[in-house]
Amino acid sequence: MHRWKPNLNSPVPLHRQISAYMLERISSGDWPPGTQIAPQRELCRLFGVNRSTVVTALGQLSALGLIEGRRGGGTRVSPAAAGQSGGWHSYLEEGSHYPNLPAVQAINRLEFEPGLIRLGTGELAPGLLPEQTMMQILGELSCQPQLPLSYEEPLGSLRLRKALSSQLASSGIQADPSSILITSGALQGLQLIAVGLLPRGSTILLEKPSYLYSIHSFQSAGVKFCGLPMDEEGMLISAISAEAARTRAAMLYSIPGFHNPTGVLMSAQRRLEVMETTAALDLPILEDGAYQELWLDSPPLPPLKALDQEGRVLHLGTLSKSVSPGLRLGWVVGPAPVIDRLADIKMQSDYGSSTLSQLVAARWLEGGYHEAHLTKLRGELRSRRAALLELLQVHFAGLAAWNIPAGGFYVWLSLHTPLPPHRLFKAALQAGVLLNTGDLYDRSDGRHLRLSYAYASLPELKAGIVALANIIRHWSNDK
Ligand SMILES: Cc1ncc(COP(=O)(O)O)c(C=O)c1O
Structure with a gap:
């Protein structure tokens, strides 16, 4: 252990190098179950890294069940690590996608x-989900002469996209069905954008804190984050200009409507400033509208996409936060070539979101249930x-x-x-x-x-x- 050090020049993050090294020692049998792992401070010194790097690496091994903390006895290789050499365990850290944070x-x-x-x-408590109406819709669908059980077209069900197009118009977003891609939740929209549009090594600007820090879709695609400070009106404009130039940012990600996790609603003025500043920088925007329909006090402000004249904003939406996370339905709105590119990757990932979910959602929107439900939910x-x-x-x-x-x-x-x-x-x-x-x-x-x-x-x-x-x-x- 004294000789090995992580490579500071490698594109592989230091914590992954350390966890891979330790995994190697455990799976090769060099560190059998019960082996005491040096204290964190000692590991920092040995590896020449800071505490949070060591904590992240140990957290990953702990999440894999390979090490465990003992009350008063430090950290040891766990008994569960026995007999795992040479099998799948040695691959667990090798895939390109990062594991979730241990706490997540x-x-x-x-x-x-x-x-x-x-x-x-x-997410909404089960009692807030529209169970009765969904049962009614499912009942109606089960009486139809035919049920669609095939794959859908690359952009998703045309019927649902038409219904969404009218729904989006009520929030000020003009989107032809050909510029809407149906996804399996907004999360899949984020994944597709991370792997399909952004070069490895690029940097995106985003609010700090942000939901995006709690998942690893972008980091796994080699994309770096530059967090921008916020006030009670949203991200700071001065920070956008300064950091965009410094990092040569590829994109700005924002959750302007009831931000996760702070709940902040970006003010109308700030929205205009974000649009103006990013226009001057020619910086594309990814707007995450996951919570935007859930206004409680005053009617909603226009989404950034509604202020976009140039096709510079990609807009994400979802039924998860207002209707049902279990339907797993979201959408991306943007210029047709971008949407087609994302659809092509989606076809290679899952051949489309559930046809039945899409049918239920189309019926939900067409039947006018959405607005009535939202009023009650609010x-x-x-x-x-x-x-x-x-x-x-x-x-x-x-x-x-x-x-x-x-x-x-x-x-x-x-x-x-x-x-x-x-x-x-x-x-x-x-x-x-x-x-x-x-x-x-x-x-x-x-x-x-x-x-x-x-x-x-x-x-x-x-x-x-x-x-x-x-x-x-x-x-x-x-x-
Ligand atoms: C801001 C934001 N975007 C996207 C998502 C993903 O939601 P889903 O994939 O369920 O649509 C979430 C879920 O917590 C979220 O908070």
Whole structure:
């Protein structure tokens, strides 16, 4: 171990080099189960890297079940690593796609454990989903003389694209069906853009924090991030100009409508400034409209795509946040050649999104159910938001500050005393509360929590907020 060092000039990130090295030692049998791994500080010194690099590398091995922390006994190669040499294990780190952050893997698993209070979950509670109407639509479809069970055309169902074209027009976006690609959620739109449009080694600008930091679609495609600071009106314009020039950015990604994770709504003025500034820089924009329909206070502002005269904005939408994440339906709107390029890659990835889901969604939009559902949903979200804000007022005054979101799902809680996110996550879990800590959306953040009023029931929200406040008060007093 003393001789090996990561290659600072390699395009492979340092944490991946380190985890690959350790994986090699474990799978070759050099480090049998029970082998003690040197303390993190020692590893930093040996490898000549900083702490977060070592933490990320160890996190990846831990997520693979190859190492485990022992209370009071440091970190060791786990018994589960026995007999795994030479098999698939040695490939697990080799694919081009990065693994999820260990905390995201844990959340993805724990969300299916019954009994936990999900305080940060980014989806609607099952009771807010339009189950009855969907059953009715499915019933109607089952009486049709024919059901489409074949592949769809590359851009997706024409019927759904026509329905979406009218839907988008109501938000100010003029999109011909030929400039809409149906995707499996907005997430697939992001994946297709990452691999299909951006050169490896390029840099994109984005808000910091951002949802995009919590997934690895872009980094896995060799794309780098340059995070821009935000205020209560959205990303800072001065930062766009400065960083675009410095990084020779390929694209700007933004979530202007009820940003994930901060809940910030980009102001009308800021939207105009973003459009003007990026026009002067000739910088393409990827607008993520995942939450834009979920306005709660005042009618929506025009999406950036509605202000776009030049075809410079690609716009992402989804049914996940307002109707059903399980339908797995999203869309990308943009100039036809770009859409065709993305469709061609999509055909090579999955031959199209589920035909049945697309049929259900087309019927949902054509039948006028969408607007009626949104009106009801907004009412529910308003009262959930009020309940969460009241709970915060009672239990977090003096402990944290927070914003009042004008829509979407999220309150961005800013703790007065920063606390290590991993410890907070663990302590909350022991108290039965599942958290989305700020470091998932900005690796250096040790102060924020993303709270969601969309998932937990009101009694759960109360119990969760009380438990969380107790943990934080206890620690803050200790400091
Ligand atoms: C900003 C944003 N974009 C895209 C997505 C992906 O959503 P889906 O793939 O379910 O449409 C999410 C989900 O959390 C999100 O928050």
